[in-house]
Amino acid sequence: MEEELKNIVASAKQKITAVTSRAGFEAIKAEITGPNGALTKVMKNMGAIPKEDRPTFGKLINQAKTQIQGFYDDVFSAIEQAELAARIGPAIDPSLPSPNAALGSQHPLTKVREEICSIFKQIGFTVTEGTEVETEYYCFDALNTPADHPARDLQDTFYLPDDAQFGNVSKKSDERYLLRTHTSSVQIRTMLKEKPPLRIISPGRCFRRDTVDATHSANFHQIEGLYIDEDVTVRDLKAVLDYFFERLLGKGTKTRFRPHFFPYTEPSFEVDFSSSHLAKLGSEWVEIAGCGMVEPAVFDSVGYDPEKYSGFAFGMGIERIAMILYGIDDIRYFYQNDARFLSQFA
Amino acid sequence: MKVSLKWLKRYVDLDESPKELAASLTLLGFEVDDMETTGVPPLENVVVGEVLQRDQHPDADKLGVCRVDCGSEIGEKSIVCGASNYKVGDRVPVALPGAELPGGFKIKKSKLRGVPSDGMMCSGKEIGAGDDHAGLLILDKAPATGTPINQVLTDSDTVFNLEVTPNRPDCLSHIGIARELAAWYRRDVRYPDVNDVPAESNRAKGEGIFDSVTVEASEDCPLYIASVIKGVKVGPSPQWLKESLSAIGLRPINNVVDVTNFVMHECGNPMHAFDARDIAGGKICVRNAGEGEVMTTLDGEERKLSNRMVVIADDDKALAVAGVMGGQNSEVKDDTTDLVLEVAYFKPSTIRWVSKKLGLSTDSSYRFERGVDPLSLRYATERAVSLILETAGGALCSNGMTAGKEPVSQTDVEITPDWIRKKSGFEITDAEIREALELLDMSISVGNDDVWTVSIPSYRGDLYRPVDLLEEVLRIFGTDKIPGGQVRATTTTASDSPITEFVRKSSAFLVGQNFSESVTYTLRSAEEQTLWASHVSADELALLNPISEDQTQLRHSLLPGMLEVLHLNQSRKTGAYRFFETGRIFQELNGKIVEMVAVAFLECNGATGRTWKEKGYDDFYTAKQRVKTIASYAGIDLSKFKTRPVEENVSAWQEGHSSAYEEPKAGFFARMGLMNLSRIKEMDIQGEVLAGIFCYLPERLREPKRIKFKPFSLFPASSRDLALVVDKNEQAEEVVRAIGKIATKASKGFDVENVSVFDVYEGVGVPGDKKSIAVSMTFRALDRTLKDKEVNSAFDEIQKQVREKSPYGIRD
Numbered sequence A: 001m002e003e004e005l006k007n008i009v010a011s012a013k014q015k016i017t018a019v020t021s022r023a024g025f026e027a028i029k030a031e032i033t034g035p036n037g038a039l040t041k042v043m044k045n046m047g048a049i050p051k052e053d054r055p056t057f058g059k060l061i062n063q064a065k066t067q068i069q070g071f072y073d074d075v076f077s078a079i080e081q082a083e084l085a086a087r088i089g090p091a092i093d094p095s096l097p098s099p100n101a102a103l104g105s106q107h108p109l110t111k112v113r114e115e116i117c118s119i120f121k122q123i124g125f126t127v128t129e130g131t132e133v134e135t136e137y138y139c140f141d142a143l144n145t146p147a148d149h150p151a152r153d154l155q156d157t158f159y160l161p162d163d164a165q166f167g168n169v170s171k172k173s174d175e176r177y178l179l180r181t182h183t184s185s186v187q188i189r190t191m192l193k194e195k196p197p198l199r200i201i202s203p204g205r206c207f208r209r210d211t212v213d214a215t216h217s218a219n220f221h222q223i224e225g226l227y228i229d230e231d232v233t234v235r236d237l238k239a240v241l242d243y244f245f246e247r248l249l250g251k252g253t254k255t256r257f258r259p260h261f262f263p264y265t266e267p268s269f270e271v272d273f274s275s276s277h278l279a280k281l282g283s284e285w286v287e288i289a290g291c292g293m294v295e296p297a298v299f300d301s302v303g304y305d306p307e308k309y310s311g312f313a314f315g316m317g318i319e320r321i322a323m324i325l326y327g328i329d330d331i332r333y334f335y336q337n338d339a340r341f342l343s344q345f346a
Numbered sequence B: 001m002k003v004s005l006k007w008l009k010r011y012v013d014l015d016e017s018p019k020e021l022a023a024s025l026t027l028l029g030f031e032v033d034d035m036e037t038t039g040v041p042p043l044e045n046v047v048v049g050e051v052l053q054r055d056q057h058p059d060a061d062k063l064g065v066c067r068v069d070c071g072s073e074i075g076e077k078s079i080v081c082g083a084s085n086y087k088v089g090d091r092v093p094v095a096l097p098g099a100e101l102p103g104g105f106k107i108k109k110s111k112l113r114g115v116p117s118d119g120m121m122c123s124g125k126e127i128g129a130g131d132d133h134a135g136l137l138i139l140d141k142a143p144a145t146g147t148p149i150n151q152v153l154t155d156s157d158t159v160f161n162l163e164v165t166p167n168r169p170d171c172l173s174h175i176g177i178a179r180e181l182a183a184w185y186r187r188d189v190r191y192p193d194v195n196d197v198p199a200e201s202n203r204a205k206g207e208g209i210f211d212s213v214t215v216e217a218s219e220d221c222p223l224y225i226a227s228v229i230k231g232v233k234v235g236p237s238p239q240w241l242k243e244s245l246s247a248i249g250l251r252p253i254n255n256v257v258d259v260t261n262f263v264m265h266e267c268g269n270p271m272h273a274f275d276a277r278d279i280a281g282g283k284i285c286v287r288n289a290g291e292g293e294v295m296t297t298l299d300g301e302e303r304k305l306s307n308r309m310v311v312i313a314d315d316d317k318a319l320a321v322a323g324v325m326g327g328q329n330s331e332v333k334d335d336t337t338d339l340v341l342e343v344a345y346f347k348p349s350t351i352r353w354v355s356k357k358l359g360l361s362t363d364s365s366y367r368f369e370r371g372v373d374p375l376s377l378r379y380a381t382e383r384a385v386s387l388i389l390e391t392a393g394g395a396l397c398s399n400g401m402t403a404g405k406e407p408v409s410q411t412d413v414e415i416t417p418d419w420i421r422k423k424s425g426f427e428i429t430d431a432e433i434r435e436a437l438e439l440l441d442m443s444i445s446v447g448n449d450d451v452w453t454v455s456i457p458s459y460r461g462d463l464y465r466p467v468d469l470l471e472e473v474l475r476i477f478g479t480d481k482i483p484g485g486q487v488r489a490t491t492t493t494a495s496d497s498p499i500t501e502f503v504r505k506s507s508a509f510l511v512g513q514n515f516s517e518s519v520t521y522t523l524r525s526a527e528e529q530t531l532w533a534s535h536v537s538a539d540e541l542a543l544l545n546p547i548s549e550d551q552t553q554l555r556h557s558l559l560p561g562m563l564e565v566l567h568l569n570q571s572r573k574t575g576a577y578r579f580f581e582t583g584r585i586f587q588e589l590n591g592k593i594v595e596m597v598a599v600a601f602l603e604c605n606g607a608t609g610r611t612w613k614e615k616g617y618d619d620f621y622t623a624k625q626r627v628k629t630i631a632s633y634a635g636i637d638l639s640k641f642k643t644r645p646v647e648e649n650v651s652a653w654q655e656g657h658s659s660a661y662e663e664p665k666a667g668f669f670a671r672m673g674l675m676n677l678s679r680i681k682e683m684d685i686q687g688e689v690l691a692g693i694f695c696y697l698p699e700r701l702r703e704p705k706r707i708k709f710k711p712f713s714l715f716p717a718s719s720r721d722l723a724l725v726v727d728k729n730e731q732a733e734e735v736v737r738a739i740g741k742i743a744t745k746a747s748k749g750f751d752v753e754n755v756s757v758f759d760v761y762e763g764v765g766v767p768g769d770k771k772s773i774a775v776s777m778t779f780r781a782l783d784r785t786l787k788d789k790e791v792n793s794a795f796d797e798i799q800k801q802v803r804e805k806s807p808y809g810i811r812d
Helices: A002-018 A022-033 A038-048 A051-088 A108-121 A184-193 A234-249 A296-302 A318-326 A332-336 A339-345 B018-028 B174-185 B239-247 B255-267 B348-358 B363-370 B377-392 B417-424 B430-439 B466-477 B498-512 B526-532 B559-571 B620-633 B677-682 B732-746 B788-805
Strands: A133-135 A177-179 A198-207 A219-230 A254-262 A265-274 A286-294 A309-317 B002-004 B031-038 B046-056 B064-069 B076-081 B091-095 B110-112 B115-117 B157-163 B212-215 B223-230 B271-275 B283-288 B294-296 B302-304 B310-313 B318-321 B339-345 B401-404 B411-415 B443-446 B452-456 B578-589 B592-605 B653-663 B668-675 B688-696 B718-727 B751-761 B770-780
Touching (some): A002 A022, A002 A051, A022 A051, A038 A051, A108 A198, A108 A318, A108 A339, A108 B498, A184 A198, A184 A296, A234 A254, A234 A265, A234 A286, A234 A318, A234 B417, A254 A286, A254 B018, A265 B466, A286 A318, A309 A318, B002 B239, B018 B031, B018 B157, B018 B174, B076 B115, B174 B255, B212 B223, B212 B401, B223 B377, B239 B255, B255 B271, B255 B363, B255 B377, B271 B318, B283 B339, B339 B377, B411 B466, B417 B466, B430 B443, B430 B466, B498 B592, B526 B559, B559 B592, B559 B688, B620 B653, B620 B688, B677 B688, B718 B732, B732 B751, B732 B770
Parallel strands (some): B212 B283
Antiparallel strands (some): A254 A265, A265 A286, A286 A309, B002 B157, B031 B157, B110 B115, B223 B339, B271 B339, B283 B310, B310 B318, B411 B452, B443 B452, B578 B592, B592 B688, B653 B668, B668 B688, B718 B770
16 A cells, blocks of 8 residues: 555656646646546545554555645646746847837937026026017017117017017017017016016027027027016125036136126126136136126116116026037037937937 | 227337237227237347357258357357358347247247257247248347347237227227226326317418308207318328228228228227318208219219218218218319318217118218217317328318207216115225226216216216216226125025926926937928918918028927928938927917917837837827826816817828817817828938827916825725727717716716726627727725625616617617
C-alpha cells in the first residue's frame, strides 16, 4: 500500500511537471485526484484496511495529498505566469524611442513673458490684458501724444478703415481704430476703470509698420508696468527696476538711467544694464527698457489728481529680452517656429 | 544729427577724448548712435623724433636699426624700422612704449630678430593721418623733437551721430550741444561775436534792389527778417567753411549758400538767400499758396501746392515753400551780386503738415517743425550777415526789413527744493538744485516759503512745468547717480487677469499633451483668408494701410499660420508634427468685428517619417476631448451645448470628419476635426491634419468660481442596458440627452448617475436608414442600496416612455 502511494506520487510528479497548459493541467489533475483518479481510488480502498492500520495509512495518504497539492500549486502558478507573459509579448528593448517622440514646449517668448510676470508678481504687480485693436484716443491722445506726432503717421502705425466697427473695443468719441503700438493703452483703460493704488503689468502683442528684418518685425511683444500710489518717487522706480533686472539677468547686474523723452512720462529715462552673466555682452552698457514718472497730463486724461498721486511706468520688448537672455541674433526665428529652435526651450 | 567735435570746440573748451565726450553726451540724453574720427586722434606717447643714425640690422636685409632723438626730456631711443623712404635727419612720428595707436595697436618694448626696439616710427596711416602706408610719415617744417604729435598734426576731428529727442529742438545745432556740454562740465559757452556787422547808420543804400516785406499768413509766420546785401562775389567758400560742412556730411556749394547752411548748423536757425534780381517788384510777401499753385523747388521737383501751405512770394510768383525749401527761380547763382537773406519763424505744426503733405523733409523743415528758438532770429541774422560779408564781400544795406514780432513771452516756473526732493526720493541739496538750473541758463529768484521762481531761457520751449525742471535737475545731477533702494512692499488685492489665467492653463495643458507652442504673425494675406474662410469678405478684416500684399488682413484664425509652421517643419524635415498657439483673432459677430482670445492646436497624422513601431495617431474624438478641456478652463461645459457640422461655407474643415460649437450668445465658438483634405494637399502638406480651435470673447472671461463640494453615494450602483434604433443621422449626444431625461423622470427616489453609449452599430438586423445605439444607464441612491425591484420598475417605465414618447425604437 505504501508502495502504491509512493508510485502515485512519483507518477504525479512526472506527469504534472510536464504539463504546460491549463487544459493539460486539468486533465492530469482529474487522472490523479479526480473522482476516478489514482489517489482517489486508493482513498476509496480505506475500508479494506484493517482498523488498527488506518491511522498510519491515513497519515500516508495525507502526506501524498500534500505532496501532490504542492506539485499542483507550483505548476499552476507557472502556467499562470506563462499566460500573463504571453499576453504582454516578448521582452522589450528599453533603449528604443517612443514612436510619438514629440516633446511639448513653450515658445521662448511665452517663457520670457511668464518669467517677467512672475518676478513682478513677487512685488505685487498683477497682469492686466487689453485688446490688440485699439483706438487713437487710448493709444495716443490719452498718453499725451500730440495729434501730429510722427508715431501716429500712416507711415508708422497700422490703421483700420474709417468705417470699421468693433463690437468689443470701445471708442472715446469717433476716433480711428488702429493696431496698438504699445501696451500703454492697457494702462489708460485700467486707470479709467480702477482707482489707485495700482500695480499692474501688461504684456501683449504690438504692431509697428516696420519692414521685417533681423531686428524688426511687423508685430512684436511688449511688457509694460505701471505703479501708482501716493508719494511714489524716482528712486522707487529705480529700486523696482534694479530688483527686476537683477532677478532676470543674474546677481550683480547693474542698471543705470539715461535721460530720454517719451510723451507720457516726465522725467523719462532709458535703462541700460550691464551684466557679467551674459558673456557676449561683457561690461558694456546695453539698452534694455524705457521708463519714467507718469506725466501729469496722463493723470488729467484719466481723472487722477496729480497733486495726490504720482507713479511710474516702464516698458520693454519681450523679443529683445529673449534675444539677450538666450543669445538669439535674429528676431525672425521667433516667428518661423522651426522645431530645432522651439525644442531648445522645451 | 551729426556734430563735429572740432566745430564744438569753437564754443566750449573740450579736452576730453571723443570716447569720454560720447559718454557724457549719452548721460545728457543724447544717445550716440556712432562716432567717426578722422585725422590724428588724441594720442599719448607719440612724439616727433629725428633719425640720427641708421645701421643695417645684422640678421635682416630689410630692417634698419636707428638711433632716434626724441627731444631732451625723452632722450635717444633705439628703434628697429622696416621702412626705406627716410634718411638721416628726417623728423618722423615716434610711438613710444605705452602708446596705443588707432585700431587698438599697443606699443611695447620688443625685440625684432634679436635686436631690441624701444618704440616704433610710424606711417601716416598708422597714426590716422591719411592712408599712406608706403613708408614713414616725414614731417615737414622740422617740428621740435619731443613735441607731442597732436600738436603737430592738429587736423583731427570726431563726428558724433547723435539722437536728439523731439523735445530738444534747441540741440539741433552745434551751439545747442555745446551749451549742454558746457553745463555738464561746468564751463562757459563762447558765442561767436557779430561786432563787425555795420550799425544801422553805417549801412549802404539799397534802393532799387529790394523794397518791402509783408506777411499775410501772420499766424503761420509771426516773424520774418529780410536783410539785403549788395555787391557780393559768389565763389567757393574758404577752406574752413568747406571743411566744417563736409565734416557733417554737407556738400559745399558756394560761399553764400554755405554760410546759410553753416549758421543753421551752428545756431539752429534755418535761413535762405534769394537772388535779389529774381524778386519781381522788389517785394516779398509771405502768403498762403493758391490751391493748385505750382513751383519748382531747388531739388528740381515740380511741387503742386495747396492753400494750407505757405509760400514766400514776390509780385508774380512763389519763390520758396516757406520753411521747407527754396525755389529754383530765385536761387543764388555764380553771377548773383545782390542778396536778400531770409531768417524767419514759422509755426511748427504748419511746417510739419506741409512737409508731410509734400513728402519733403529738409534740414530746414526738420528744425522748424520742432520749433526754433523764437528769440534767436536777430542774432542768427547778424551772424549770417557777418559771415557773408567776410566770405563773399558786399555791403549790408539799410533797407533790411522785419515783419511781425517774436512769438512768445517769457516763461517762469515755480518750484520748491523740497518738492524736487520729494519727487526724487533721495537727498539732493538746495545748492545742487540751484547749480543744475543755473548751469542750464536759468535764473532763480527766491520768494516766500522757499518758492523759487525759475525763468526759462527762450530756447527751452519744452520747460513749462515743475516736473520739467525735475528732469533737468536730475540730468545735470547725473541720472546714473540716482540711487536704488528697497522696493516698497505695499499690497493690492488684485489678481492676474482671467484671460491670462485661461491662456496659461490651456497652454500648460497642451504642452503636457506634447504640443509645441508656435507664435505666428497676426497680419495675413487676403488670399489666405479667402482660401480658409471663404465666408469672410476680403475687405472685412483688411487694414487701411498695409505694408505689403502678404500682410493686409487681421487673422480670422490661428490655424492658417500654424499650417505654415507645419509646412516649414515638414519641408525642413524636423520631424515635428504637433503645434499649438494662443492669441487674438478677429471674427464677425452680429455685424461687427470682435477681437477674441483663441487657443488652437493641430497635429499631422501620417507622413511624419518612418518609425520602428507604428505611431498611435489621435482621432476626432481625442481632438474633441482636448477642445472640451480647453473650454472648461474658460468655465464652459461643452456637453451643455449642441455640436453641429461646421457650416458648409467654412471651407477649412473636412465634411463628415469635423464639427463645431457656434454659440455667439455665450460668446464662444469651437471647431475641431480633420482640416479640409484637398486644401491641406494644395498647401503641399503631407498627411492629414487633425486640429481644434476654441475662441472666446475676452471680456466674458471671469475668475473661476470657488468649487463647492457635493456629497456622493457610498452605496453600490445598479445598471441597465438599452439598445435603441435611431435615425442614421441622429447624433449620439441627442440620444443620450433624451434617454437621460426619460430615465431621470422614471427614477423615483434615486438618481440616474450616468447614461453612456457603449455601442454603435449599423448593418444586419438594423434597417438601412437606421442605426443602433446601445446605452448603459447607471442608477444609484444616496442613502441606501437599490433593490432590483425598484430598478426594474424604473427600467420598465423607461422602455415604455421610449416606445410611446420618443422617436426611437428599442432593439430586442
